Amino acid sequence: MIRLCLNKLSELEAFAEEHGLTLEVHACAPSAQHRWYAIFGNSMTKIGAYARAGTAGYGESPEDAIEDYAERIAGRILVINMDESTRREIQCPPY
Numbered sequence: 309m310i311r312l313c314l315n316k317l318s319e320l321e322a323f324a325e326e327h328g329l330t331l332e333v334h335a336c337a338p339s340a341q342h343r344w345y346a347i348f349g350n351s352m353t354k355i356g357a358y359a360r361a362g363t364a365g366y367g368e369s370p371e372d373a374i375e376d377y378a379e380r381i382a383g384r385i386l387v388i389n390m391d392e393s394t395r396r397e398i399q400c401p402p403y
Contacts, residue, residue, distance in 0.1 A: 316378040317371070319401065324348065327398050329388070331377075333370045342366035346373040354385040354397065 324331050329348045336342055346365040353363035363384075365377025381400045389395050 316375055320374065320378050323401060327388075329386075329398075331374070333373060336366070342373070343368050344370050344373040346370070346377040348386065348388075350389050352387045352390055353381060354387050 320331065323329070329351070331346060332349050333344060333346045336345055344367050346367075347363070351363075363380055365373045365375065365380055367373035367376050383402045384400050386398045386400060387395065388398060
């Protein structure tokens with residue numbers, strides 16, 4: 309499990325660096341179901357022809373949130389800067 313998590317983290321970091329993305333990890337509100345969430349800043353996940361806000365990874369630790377996020381975006385298309393002239397779409401690896 310630890311090895312799998314480290315592999316996903318390394319792959320996610322390499323993907324982020326290659327595409328100039330920033331992985332953000334934040335504490336959730338005290339009343340939330342989980343303690344942490346992770347997301348690439350300024351990104352949405354594309355479902356069909358539409359971009360959907362709110363795709364994030366959640367967990368009891370920052371590492372858990374990052375691993376969950378990698379699983380949620382695996383193989384999907386991220387839309388970066390959706391409402392700006394710098395909008396772009398990036399295919400995520402399968403992790």
